[in-house]
Amino acid sequence: MDLISEKGHEIFVSTISFWEISLKSSLGKIRISGGRPEDIPAICSKIGFSIIELSAADSSSYHMLTASYHKDPFDRMLVWQAIRNNYTLISADEQISKYRSEGLNVLVG
Numbered sequence: 346m347d348l349i350s351e352k353g354h355e356i357f358v359s360t361i362s363f364w365e366i367s368l369k370s371s372l373g374k375i376r377i378s379g380g381r382p383e384d385i386p387a388i389c390s391k392i393g394f395s396i397i398e399l400s401a402a403d404s405s406s407y408h409m410l411t412a413s414y415h416k417d418p419f420d421r422m423l424v425w426q427a428i429r430n431n432y433t434l435i436s437a438d439e440q441i442s443k444y445r446s447e448g449l450n451v452l453v454g
Contacts, residue, residue, distance in 0.1 A: 356394045359426055360386075365419040403429050414443040424449055 367382040369375045380388070386396060403426050410425045424444045427434040433450040434441060442453045 357397045358389045358394045412447050
């Protein structure tokens with residue numbers, strides 16, 4: 346997606362994504378070429394992405410996300426974190442756009 350590579354945009358990566366990558370790697374669902382899951386945060390920082398932590402406020406208020414267009418807990422938490430913090434979520438998953446009804450700013454592509 347062009348927004349990620351264009352200068353002038355601040356890109357955030359959630360620690361939730363690192364957790365999902367690590368889990369899927371351990372289950373053999375994904376393979377990371379030339380590195381390990383624990384290398385990814387440093388790579389993201391090196392290329393200028395900002396890393397955001399899952400806060401206690403985000404995780405404890407998760408129950409307020411009442412829509413359930415996804416069964417995937419990682420996706421749902423990313424959606425909630427974006428809603429709570431007024432981030433725009435970038436996703437290739439068309440289902441994510443349904444969370445606009447909950448206040449999500451999303452770019453699908």
